Amino acid sequence: MRDGRCFEGGILKVDNFINHQMDPILMKSMAVEFVRRFASAQVDKVVTIEASGIAPAILVGYLLEIPVVFAKKKVPSTMENMLATKVYSFTKNREYDVCVSRDFLCEGDRVLFIDDFLANGNAAKGIMDLVNQAGAQLVGMGFLIEKSFQKGGDMLRAQGIHVESLAIIDSLDDCRITLRN
Numbered sequence: 477m478r479d480g481r482c483f484e485g486g487i488l489k490v491d492n493f494i495n496h497q498m499d500p501i502l503m504k505s506m507a508v509e510f511v512r513r514f515a516s517a518q519v520d521k522v523v524t525i526e527a528s529g530i531a532p533a534i535l536v537g538y539l540l541e542i543p544v545v546f547a548k549k550k551v552p553s554t555m556e557n558m559l560a561t562k563v564y565s566f567t568k569n570r571e572y573d574v575c576v577s578r579d580f581l582c583e584g585d586r587v588l589f590i591d592d593f594l595a596n597g598n599a600a601k602g603i604m605d606l607v608n609q610a611g612a613q614l615v616g617m618g619f620l621i622e623k624s625f626q627k628g629g630d631m632l633r634a635q636g637i638h639v640e641s642l643a644i645i646d647s648l649d650d651c652r653i654t655l656r657n
C-alpha cells in the first residue's frame with residue numbers, strides 16, 4: 477500500500493521492492509509462505525519466466541532444495557531440445573516467444589510455477605503449454621500479486637489448478653489500490 481504506484485490501464489508498479497530494486501528479506505518471507513502453502517504438493521522443480529519471477533522462484537527452490545528453471549523470452553541460438561510457445565504480454569502489449577530446453581523441463585517433473593504478477597494469465601497459459609509439451613505435471617502456481625479484476629485467476633482456478641497469491645488486489649480504479657483482506 478505504501479510503495480505500490482498505480483498506472484493507467486490497471487498496472488501496478490512495485491519497482492522498489494519487486495521489479496527493479498528487490499527486497500530480499502521480504503522475498504524470503506514470501507518464499508517461506510509459498511513453501512507452506514504448497515507443502516503437500518510434492519514439488520520437484522520450480523519454473524518461472526525471466527526476469528521478475530526469478531528472484532522469488534530461486535528462493536523457493538533454495539528452501540525446497542530443488543532446481544529452478546526459468547523460461548527464456550529470447551530464443552538462444554545454442555539451445556538444444558527446445559520447447560517453445562507464444563505469450564501475449566499485458567504490460568508490453570505484444571506477443572513474444574518463450575522457450576525452455578527439454579533437458580531441464582523433463583517428462584515426469586512435478587512443477588511449481590512461480591511469478592511476480594497474475595493478470596490475464598497469459599504467462600501462466602504459456603507455461604502450461606510448455607509443461608504439457610515436456611510431459612511434466614503442473615502441481616501449482618504461486619504469484620506474489622494477483623489482480624483479481626483481470627481474468628487469469630478465475631481461468632486457472634476453473635481448470636482445477638492450485639493457485640496461491642500472496643496479495644490479491646481487487647481494484648486499481650481511480651488509481652487507488654484496494655487490497656483484499
Ligand code: 5GP
Nearest residue numbers: 486487488566593594595596597598599628
Ligand atoms: P498475465 O500473463 O497474467 O496477463 O500477466 C502477468 C505478467 O505480466 C507478469 O509476468 C508481469 O511481468 C506482467 N504484469 C502484469 N500485470 C502487471 C502489473 O500490474 N505490474 C507489473 N509490474 N507487471 C505486471
